[in-house]
Amino acid sequence: MSTETTQKIHFDYKRGDIKEETLLHLYKSMLKPRMIEEKMLILLRQGKISKWFSGIGQEAISVGITTVLDKEEYILPMHRNLAVFTTREIPLYRLFSQWQGKANGFTKGRDRSFHFGTQEFNIVGMISHLGPQFGVADGIGLANKLKGNNQVCAVFTGEGGTSEGDIHEALNVASVWQLPVLFCIENNGYGLSTPTDEQYNCENLADRGKGYGMESHIIEGNNILEVYSKVKSLVEDMRINPRPVLLEFKTFRMRGHEEASGTKYVPQDLMDEWEQKDPLINFENFLISENLITEIFIDELKAEIKVEIDANLDLAFNEDVIKANLTTELDDVFQNHIYQEFNPNKDTEELRLIDAISQGLKQAMRRHENSVIMGQDIAEYGGVFKITEGFLEEFGKERVRNTPICESAIVSAAMGLSIAGYKAIMEMQFSDFATSGFNPIVNYLAKSHYRWNQNADVVIRMPCGAGVGAGPFHSQTNEAWFTHTPGLKVVYPAFPYDAKGLIASAVEDPNPVMYFEHKALYRSIRQEVPTDYYTIKIGKAAILKEGNDITIITYGAGVHWALETLENNTHISADLIDLRTLAPLDTDAIYTSVKKTGRVIILQEDAMFGGLASDISAMISENCFEQLDAPIKRVASLNTPVPFAANLEEQYLSRGRFETSLLELLEY
Template structure:
């Protein structure tokens, strides 16, 4: 049982071995620069010139050693105490300082702070505050490198506290199952904010967790720069030739608070004193002095050069103008620009069910995009639970059609990593309900990446959804409203085979994250003539299925077919029927044009009414078309309950019968 924080040894045992004097000095400067920057930042923090600081003092050997052991074109995913990663990738200091002050020369246009950014130029992918997702993103980057046969290693950092998150376990499992060359670097510094390791985990060493994943692991003195550099260099070289994940536990200590405002009063004084004796820079400096490698004069020269560089960079940043708000820029940067390219349908068609059209579109997109990778539970040999990918394995191979462990969060993160490496991916949720297990990376990573630092999330998530098949509370939700309210996500929800194929092809052409909803009850019940060739349909264009002047019906998904059936039963109703097809972007002009013509509107959705998309559409109509309305805007949806299992309860839950009643009532208003 673990009852203590990492314990310092009496002194650091440096092994000079084959290191040249130049390399020994390089390692010293690699630690010294972030230390001197931090000391300056702490002064600026007290002066109120920066707003927050997460100190890595005492941990410099880890970031410096790992970064120098990596090749420059290999990706590193650091945390907020890994300043040495950024400085040793030679990011100009004025850009770092600008990032911390929220100015334009930084990496996020003032939209995020500290180390919450990435940069393709320097092959660094920064963290988000939820910590865990970057571990799975590293898997995706490593997978892409492996598929491209690049012989590269990816390094990703986490703290001992982050190892308690589910993302940690999912990422390690994926990397192990797929033999991905990822260095999982745990900085075990004793405390997760104020919570000691004795309250974080019960194994003696976190490295021991690797055994459960069939992984190699090493425990390293994180304050010994030579041990860090030598071990990581040898492992990285081996992993490039023999791809596999390795778990590294760096034993170190955080000498300041979680962030400066939190302080360190919760740390026993004697523990601070012991670890202070093991300062990675002071000890290494004394070692170099003793070996005659470093002189006091040379040390002073190094410090003078670094301090001058810091001051010069600060002058540049201080003279830089503060970012001004521009609404157009903010809105335009939520999505990456996408020029829709039309591929026209040809005349040769065949009758397809919805499920067949989706499968055909997916296959043709795989043929068109050679860098597209499919991931999901049981999608390879088995063909998926709905058999949409049946036969894909034989045509496209195991590399591109990948069965995944049951870990939605980790796989969505892996998809993000593939996008960072310039590849496309599709993640099949076995059921749309299961997206809740991967919700965080969808709404906080995929949705925000382009806005934050112009990194595309070229990911399509397929979402088999909907009730009417007796599948009960956990396999029947239509949860599109979870995502239509999240800026940065596109949401598609076709009702017909023709639309499904064309829109799915467009989803794979679009570089932005797309959630593609497929109603299970429509899979095998709806047939239509569908062009055999590859074609696309634009997002944000509703389809008008019926033309009329008495009332507007706005709906999507299964609601389209309920509305059509109702109109067939009432041929006297003269209605405009709009099938939205895409929910984000939303064709508001088509809605407004119809409402201004008819003066009455009813919005039908399968989701329960409160908080659903119908509510937002109703509000938009009230804002834009109020003077054209001859009656209140009517919303119709399912009951405010979970989706029940039995046929009678499910029939009562769904809004089909209520829609007919409300439609007739509104017509007679």
């Protein structure tokens, strides 16, 4: 390094009362990820790693924030935050193994790059969909507030990610609930190749804080002392006065979005300007000017880090290629859960389906003091169907939380609560509205345990179904969307007894459960139900009737349509299977019955194509073909949206076509 170079300092470094050891720590913490990245770029060109998202030029942000936070405080980084991982002192060989898809990484070869988290180091892995990270941080912030532990968490995104709806939802929730979350925007000029003037039409992203009623600041992201000092001051105050803070860090991305994309779209004069603002070189020059380090010190430190990098690379390269194991892959989709049966008591009372769900949910929340329920209008109002009526008075406003209309952010917040050790229950006001929270359900809740061994202890209640004149947007029974997604359990009771036992089991289960509640059954079905807490095993069907002529397989409202049909045709000897749980599916009960009767009809309320009946039919065909005496018959609703007018809705539903189809199949 020349003397001329060392004199060029482009920032006003205000040391204040920062100790020398802290200054050196900040420098070393920036130098290590820079050297790792430079090595990774070489390995990328050599074909020894497959992809790289570079954070060169942005190290000061990650280092400053991570240094300020205690190791017990969660950080939710993105793919340009290598310095978060290294400053948290994750062993380098584990990072290198992660990037090569080997077993000593964090995802068992199932994901790459920085798409992972680790409870050991209190880091929460990102997903490529970016936006849900802010909502997950809300959940962690809520957990910290409920625990009263005076902790904050920090979450990262780029300026490009701020255009996603999840970001807006999460910022609004954080402000309404005053959650101690540091929302960090690394504004590095480009979202892949799209410059900021094509991404948003305001001068500074921090200005958006005013719209959320949230404190916000702009920080020079390449000035490590400004980052460290301002964040330190904010965090210390947030621990005492919990609140969200929005930070916009001005910085620049000196490499491509990922290396393959290059930087040809960036004007050269802009690259030259930001090269002069390199956070590492400028701080290095400052420390030299303050006589805190020398060129000899720098050379020795680089040599030391190089040895560490090379030694850990050797460990990772010499590690065996991960071996595919079918059992392990399948078993890791869900967290292992040993079902604990709570037997029902003998005292019973007649309850409607809606009352049984409410009672079961209330007893589950009494049993699990770490449970929180969230949803629109569920507190004082008791929910639009009144299932949570009285919950606020018993459990208080901290555990029974009205939410803004923002399904996606609340699903993500439920994930954050789970990460922080809570059981989260969410009421999706109507199952139709799951579309607004679909991304975090299928990409975050469902995949987290498989990816990095983080369970999602979340129950999403889903009022669903037609027959009540609610029209296209409040009548869907959309269970097939979720049975198609590995990692989700799907429960769909038809009776009060089952509904109460299964909601308890759903809350007990540490995995994500989609719990469907048919609105037309809420107040129309009554049954004697045990008064105390009990569970029913998820994945176990109920055999409601036994016979020899035919097997009827159904669930939800279809169960009652089938019972009505059998009552009107007493000569039919049928096995009637109420699935109760759609994922996992009780295939043993299905196959045993079909092999006995030789005929099978599958009834669903959902539209035909792509529904659950199609998969059950295929499974029976593949496993019971030789025992079949007739074609498999499916009965489903029309392939149209659900209409509003009563006569149109009745025509839509499969209910009116079931009896004819059943009789035809028996005559085959």
